[in-house]
Amino acid sequence: MTPELAGGFFAALLIGILVGIEREKKRPAGPADTIGGIRTHALLALAGATSAWLGQALQLPWLLVVVIAAVAAMTVTRHVLWRHDGRDAAPSMTSQIAAVLVVLLGGLAATGHQALAVALAVTLSAVLAFKQPLHALVQRLGLDDILAGLKLLIASVIVLPLLPNETMDPWQALNPYQLWLMVVLILALSLAGYVGMRWLGPARGAAITGLAGGLVSSTATTLNFARDSRRAGPAANSSAITAGILCAWLVMFLRVMTIVAVLNPPLLAALWLPLVVMSVVSGALALRHYLAGAAAASTATASTAPLKNPFSLGAAIRFGALFAVVLVIVKLAQQQFPAGGLIAVSALAGAADVDAIVLSLSGRSAGAMRTVSTAWTAWAVLAALLANTVVKIAMVMLTARGDVRRSMGLASVAICSIGAAAAWAWL
Incomplete structure (x- = not known):
């Protein structure tokens, strides 16, 4: 044997x-x-x-x-x-x-x-x-939940692999695979947020969804929460939704810090203080709203409207179309701006995707862009972050309802102003 x-x-x-x-x-x-x-x-x-x-x-x-x-x-x-x-x-x-x-x-x-x-x-x-x-x-699942899960599986398992993973337009900006991947991300975040709030309660569910969503896309997570507040109306737990959005923003700042630390440690030396300050402000505000959301959930009356599945394929596709328009505008701006317009181009690119421009700036600062000082590269990274924050707060103002808009407006002003002041003093 x-x-x-x-x-x-x-x-x-x-x-x-x-x-x-x-x-x-x-x-x-x-x-x-x-x-x-x-x-x-x-x-x-x-x-x-x-x-x-x-x-x-x-x-x-x-x-x-x-x-x-x-x-x-x-x-x-x-x-x-x-x-x-x-x-x-x-x-x-x-x-x-x-x-x-x-x-x-x-x-x-x-x-x-x-x-x-x-x-x-x-x-x-x-x-x-x-x-x-x-x-x-299975007993807790409704017909809407099953249909939503099937739609997500169709979009991710059947449709996504069939799309070409290459740019298809004259400006070399639109990749069908990546655009549909953003649609799938919106759908997945919507469903995950619903499941989290249903099983863990509004406060904990929103916080966990925000932290997880921020690892992938803080922009998509922000839009998802804004739509939740609009759909729920007066019954929405505004503090819990605000905490979820701020958790996603916190993860974005930490993710950018990690990318810069790995790719370009000298650039991190110029950026760490503003990034830490914005992370601390976001985290403190997220904790404050989380506690308020948990308190509101514990005192909610039985007459509160039941939580409904927010899954919407049409809304996700509309966001994908808007994202495609922004990508084309950014690509055209990058082609038209001279090399000296680094901060302007970074701001435009950051409005669409922070990770892409941060990866580019970190690599170029370490190698190809030796003619650009580290301080200017740091300002370009901060411009991308601030532009992305402005875009996200605009989404909240246009999409959300109730106290979410007021809370996020104040939070975004605090994060941007304190972060900009820290950057000005440090750089």
């Missing part, structure tokens, strides 16, 4: 034991409504491993199929006998399917795919063990 063969049979035995423990713990004290426990499933896995190995050794590929058919026939017979035995209900088909899968996984482990077999066995055990939470999740 080779070590590989022994390892395969040992993995098959572990698979049977793993699934068998879960099945035995689920079996009630009375008449069993599951197919066996730890011993039965260990034997099933070894039967699958033995038949698969013998099938390979004796050139009998049908041997494993016969064993699987025999196990399936026994489970079906037990199911039928249970029904004719005067029981209230037959055992769940889950037990029968799990027994057949254990045989298959045992055969998979014995044929040299131990890692895959064990991983699938762990997945099978998790699905079996989390029966109640999974059923509770």
